[in-house]
Amino acid sequence: MNLSKTSKYAFRILSHMAKDEKALYSAQQLHKEIDVPEKYLRRLLTDLSKHGFIKSIQGRQGGFTFNRDINQITLLEIVDAIDGLDSINECILGYESCAFSHSCPMHNIWEETKQKTIKTLTDTTLSDIHKSIVGVN
Amino acid sequence: MNLSKTSKYAFRILSHMAKDEKALYSAQQLHKEIDVPEKYLRRLLTDLSKHGFIKSIQGRQGGFTFNRDINQITLLEIVDAIDGLDSINECILGYESCAFSHSCPMHNIWEETKQKTIKTLTDTTLSDIHKSIVGVN
DNA sequence: TTTAAATGCTACTTGTTTATAGTATTTAAC
């Protein structure tokens, strides 16, 4: 699997926001709290709004807040929105069609690990993250 | 984890060569058999030689052959040589220091999956791949 | 109604990775 830096930023944003699900966060505030370049963060926030994870409130006193219940938002959905599912499903040798009929030499070796990754991304919601936090950040 | 296209190419090369461990492969031949751009493949072969996985034989009738026993070469070593171990160990939020003392919000959630990935890469050798092949390619 | 504080949009810049071009070097066959 290949998680882009942008997806990692998206995880930072949403997992941070999940700490206080109902709060309204401004881009500036988020920029201070998580470490993402401000302009890039703004773009990404707009993007996450367009994907329906959060919604934006414009104008003074505006910001971003969740648009969906955080226990309905899985990590897989987030990766899908940013990188696309191919980044997850792609064969470890990078072959286009590594279907069962002509699987690549490493298909069997890697399959279990890949499924474990997919399962974790599918089963984990933003509220799970919130619950799992023991330490800091 | 973040596997570069180049690492995937390296996997293609070495897993393919592992099918006939003692054979000598020319770049041209490999280019035809696996799907990697020829010039890039050549560079990568030289790189893999420098890392000691294979050795090059120059001149006419030259090519590449394994320099080490294929049951001693793990996938992790290959990724390490190309992308570096950071690409594997990196925190899922991309934070520089996600050590135990101040682990990121997703640390606990992701840790098991990450360890599974590392274990597979560590435990799998090129000869395991050869053995595991059931289908085609 | 003006101002300030927020998001929205689009074009551009920078950095990194992937890919190519061209030439030099090595060595076996003839």
Next chain:
DNA sequence: GTTAAATACTATAAACAAGTAGCATTTAAA
């Protein structure tokens, strides 16, 4: 020795991802 078939090296190009700049728009407060 000359040639042909291979690898080695280095510089450059192309493609992609990440980051920035600047102005437009929205809206609440003063």
